[in-house]
Amino acid sequence: MRALKGVSFELQPGEVHALLGENGAGKSTLIKVITGAHQADGGSLFVAGGEVVHLTPSKARELGIACIYQQPSLFPDLSVAENIGLRLQKTGAFSRVRWGRQRSRAIDLLQRIGAEISPDAEVRSLSMPEQQLVEIACALGSGARIVIMDEPTASLTQKEQHLLFKIIRDLRQGGVGVIYISHRLEEILALADRVTVLRDGESVGTNPVDELTESQLIKLMVGREVSSIYPPSEGEPGEVVLSLEGLGCSASGVGGVTMDVRAGEIVGVAGLIGAGRSELARILFGITPADTGGIVLNGERISITCPREAIARGIAYVPEDRRRHGVILEMPSAHNMTMASHPRLFPGNWLRFNAESLLAREFIRDLGIKASGPEAPGGSLSGGNQQKVSVARWLATRPKLLILDEPTQGVDVGAKSEIHRIIRRLAREGLAVLMISSDLGEVLGMSDRIAVMRGGRLVEWIGREQADAHSVMAAALGTNGKDAA
Amino acid sequence: MVLLLVIVLEVILFNSLGRRFLSGGNISNVFRHSVEIGLLALAMTPVILTGGIDLSVGSMMGLSAVLFGMMVNSFGVDPWLAGLAAIGFGALGGGLNALLITRLNLPPLIVTLGTFSLFRGLAEALTKGAESYSAFPKSFLALGNSDVAGLPAQIWVFLMVAAGIWLLVHRTTFGRSFRAIGYSAEGACYAGIPVARNTSLAYIIAGAVAGLAAVILVARLGEARANAGIGYELLAVTAVVLGGVSIFGGSGTVSGTLLGWVSLAMLNNGLTRISDYRIMDQTVASVARELSGLLTGLLLLAALAIGAWTKNLATRRARGQSHPENPPRSSPP
Numbered sequence: 001m002r003a004l005k006g007v008s009f010e011l012q013p014g015e016v017h018a019l020l021g022e023n024g025a026g027k028s029t030l031i032k033v034i035t036g037a038h039q040a041d042g043g044s045l046f047v048a049g050g051e052v053v054h055l056t057p058s059k060a061r062e063l064g065i066a067c068i069y070q071q072p073s074l075f076p077d078l079s080v081a082e083n084i085g086l087r088l089q090k091t092g093a094f095s096r097v098r099w100g101r102q103r104s105r106a107i108d109l110l111q112r113i114g115a116e117i118s119p120d121a122e123v124r125s126l127s128m129p130e131q132q133l134v135e136i137a138c139a140l141g142s143g144a145r146i147v148i149m150d151e152p153t154a155s156l157t158q159k160e161q162h163l164l165f166k167i168i169r170d171l172r173q174g175g176v177g178v179i180y181i182s183h184r185l186e187e188i189l190a191l192a193d194r195v196t197v198l199r200d201g202e203s204v205g206t207n208p209v210d211e212l213t214e215s216q217l218i219k220l221m222v223g224r225e226v227s228s229i230y231p232p233s234e235g236e237p238g239e240v241v242l243s244l245e246g247l248g249c250s251a252s253g254v255g256g257v258t259m260d261v262r263a264g265e266i267v268g269v270a271g272l273i274g275a276g277r278s279e280l281a282r283i284l285f286g287i288t289p290a291d292t293g294g295i296v297l298n299g300e301r302i303s304i305t306c307p308r309e310a311i312a313r314g315i316a317y318v319p320e321d322r323r324r325h326g327v328i329l330e331m332p333s334a335h336n337m338t339m340a341s342h343p344r345l346f347p348g349n350w351l352r353f354n355a356e357s358l359l360a361r362e363f364i365r366d367l368g369i370k371a372s373g374p375e376a377p378g379g380s381l382s383g384g385n386q387q388k389v390s391v392a393r394w395l396a397t398r399p400k401l402l403i404l405d406e407p408t409q410g411v412d413v414g415a416k417s418e419i420h421r422i423i424r425r426l427a428r429e430g431l432a433v434l435m436i437s438s439d440l441g442e443v444l445g446m447s448d449r450i451a452v453m454r455g456g457r458l459v460e461w462i463g464r465e466q467a468d469a470h471s472v473m474a475a476a477l478g479t480n481g482k483d484a485a
Numbered sequence: 486m487v488l489l490l491v492i493v494l495e496v497i498l499f500n501s502l503g504r505r506f507l508s509g510g511n512i513s514n515v516f517r518h519s520v521e522i523g524l525l526a527l528a529m530t531p532v533i534l535t536g537g538i539d540l541s542v543g544s545m546m547g548l549s550a551v552l553f554g555m556m557v558n559s560f561g562v563d564p565w566l567a568g569l570a571a572i573g574f575g576a577l578g579g580g581l582n583a584l585l586i587t588r589l590n591l592p593p594l595i596v597t598l599g600t601f602s603l604f605r606g607l608a609e610a611l612t613k614g615a616e617s618y619s620a621f622p623k624s625f626l627a628l629g630n631s632d633v634a635g636l637p638a639q640i641w642v643f644l645m646v647a648a649g650i651w652l653l654v655h656r657t658t659f660g661r662s663f664r665a666i667g668y669s670a671e672g673a674c675y676a677g678i679p680v681a682r683n684t685s686l687a688y689i690i691a692g693a694v695a696g697l698a699a700v701i702l703v704a705r706l707g708e709a710r711a712n713a714g715i716g717y718e719l720l721a722v723t724a725v726v727l728g729g730v731s732i733f734g735g736s737g738t739v740s741g742t743l744l745g746w747v748s749l750a751m752l753n754n755g756l757t758r759i760s761d762y763r764i765m766d767q768t769v770a771s772v773a774r775e776l777s778g779l780l781t782g783l784l785l786l787a788a789l790a791i792g793a794w795t796k797n798l799a800t801r802r803a804r805g806q807s808h809p810e811n812p813p814r815s816s817p818p
Contacts, residue, residue, distance in 0.1 A: 307677040325675040330668045339676040342658040349658045
């Protein structure tokens with residue numbers, strides 16, 4: 001998989017240049033190339049007119065490139081002044097630490113960005129936005145000419161946002177080039193000078209912001225036509241299998257989710273990364289149990305406090321992270337497939353090897369899994385086949401509700417359409433399917449209805465007929481005037 | 486495979502150096518004297534399969550032995566009943582480990598390092614550091630010193646425990662879940678495996694078997710002291726790891742553990758034989774007993790190195806042969 005294909009990007013001094021794109025469009029990869037964390041395998045990079053070859057993170061810092069990530073990378077047990085000092089001073093192993101100077105410098109930098117943070121505070125005690133401010137102070141202090149901000153406002157309050165925007169405008173005044181990544185279109189329109197839109201690893205154009213509207217930006221982001229390769233929806237959905245009534249879990253930031261899923265229906269769950277979609281799945285599966293609202297499954301009001309209970313109730317969850325959660329790579333495919341069905345398949349806790357091998361062979365044939373046999377370790381299979389093993393594990397539990405989280409992420413094109421056909425067939429056979437996906441084409445092509453989540457809430461339902469890339473993306477970004485309920 | 490070779494080599498070597506190594510009497514002696522370590526190794530196997538470790542089993546033996554001796558000597562409890570109670574105390578100690586590990590998510594190494602000191606300390610406090618208990622009925626001491634059907638009595642107990650642990654690890658869903666937890670506790674959780682419950686089971690069994698080992702040790706020595714089983718936990722871990730169980734959890738077999746234990750037991754006994762019979766030059770012979778630790782270490786490291794080396798070789802060969810689906814990446818246009 002190629003993450004970036006021939007992208008051209010240019011940043012002027014004193015410019016705020018926004019970088020925009022769907023999940024997986026290549027923004028992070030581009031940033032990693034610019035900061036030296038990844039090596040580009042083609043093309044060239046110029047800083048202040050000079051070509052840079054073999055950029056490494058330390059070289060990038062010398063060149064004045066600073067990056068402020070969503071998750072600040074400070075030392076939690078050191079004070080603010082010490083953290084700033086560590087970034088700025090080039091100290092050898094045995095050189096003196098000038099505590100006084102370090103502290104006064106930190107005070108000066110924090111003042112310049114208007115942050116009310118004590119230089120003696122332990123970083124652990126700071127909130128996430130405060131830590132981001134410390135990162136910005138570091139960038140400022142190091143005299144960075146290029147400052148990259150990756151979704152800096154994701155965790156900020158309104159007031160902190162205003163402070164941040166002021167800092168960014170000051171940086172621009174001072175001739176610093178800022179690369180600004182955000183999903184919030186209104187911010188980009190208010191702040192940026194130019195915007196480059198990435199789609200599928202390619203640049204679809206750089207435009208001055210004054211020439212664009214929100215609607216045009218969304219069009220640039222989603223661009224492509226939904227291909228017709230998706231298997232068609234058929235038949236009428238049956239009984240309501242699952243209904244959620246204001247479901248929420250404060251620990252995972254999801255609240256007030258109300259929805260119905262019917263037998264034989266595929267409900268797509270769209271939204272940006274961090275919108276709370278996987279968190280919702282984990283609530284339903286009992287990994288982070290709900291603390292508000294209710295779950296009704298097959299007409300019965302239930303509470304789910306652990307995955308075992310969810311499985312017993314007929315809820316299956318094919319997790320997003322296949323290699324960490326979906327399949328145990330070292331174990332044989334057959335063991336992986338039966339792992340969630342031990343109580344059903346092995347009464348009295350005695351393993352039944354014949355039954356296990358029979359079931360595995362059936363799934364291998366049925367789902368078209370390319371494996372040398374039931375004994376082939378999960379890790380020896382390709383991504384698509386691993387995903388099928390993960391699906392088989394959950395079908396073996398004979399579920400009534402199947403939750404799929406990014407079912408085709410990192411899967412090649414052929415396996416992808418096979419998995420889509422399997423999902424459609426399962427729905428036809430009466431399974432209720434909740435499909436979380438960041439792949440817009442997949443959501444549009446597969447779903448009978450689409451639930452859009454934003455900020456931990458279900459913000460919009462879109463029917464199959466009304467659904468198009470534009471409407472889903474607009475709802476996910478929250479630019480249609482309606483806000484979180 | 487490597488271990489079988491080691492065992493054959495040991496037999497040949499010790500048989501040529503020391504007299505009567507292969508005699509029936511000596512072989513049963515080898516096993517009689519190492520049953521306790523064998524039991525601990527068996528008990529440790531499920532724990533290590535889950536990716537954990539239990540360093541407290543040796544100390545648990547000391548504590549169980551003292552409690553057992555007290556019950557029989559000071560309170561006149563029937564030794565068989567007291568033996569069952571000692572196993573129960575062991576299970577309780579294992580339960581304490583399990584509680585700290587699964588409820589508080591503390592690392593097993595640290596938790597059992599703590600209970601390693603705690604249990605031994607309790608045993609010493611109960612005996613005020615010096616007391617021992619040695620008034621046991623003959624019928625009980627027979628467990629440690631007599632033969633039943635041509636084999637040492639305690640070997641029959643050992644074989645029953647071995648069969649039980651083998652069934653648990655290789656034939657039940659618990660064994661399957663131990664492996665899953667060892668490979669990826671998070672992955673096991675996402676598959677609905679009751680990770681905390683099953684991990685706890687492994688530690689509780691380890692404690693209970695340590696209690697049993699204490700009773701057998703007391704029966705063999707005729708004495709219950711607080712220092713019973715000192716250093717046994719590391720010998721048990723050595724046997725398990727020698728037997729090919731991955732210290733990171735997941736892979737390993739009970740038969741591997743048994744082979745590891747046999748090769749370790751023979752090594753120690755064989756070296757003792759050499760020094761006992763003074764076949765070799767005297768200075769070398771007296772060194773032989775001290776060599777035991779050194780050779781145990783060498784055996785472990787060599788077995789691990791050979792294991793890792795053959796595995797590397799196998800994967801390299803596999804990689805060299807097949808991967809037509811990954812052609813070299815073409816350069817960008």
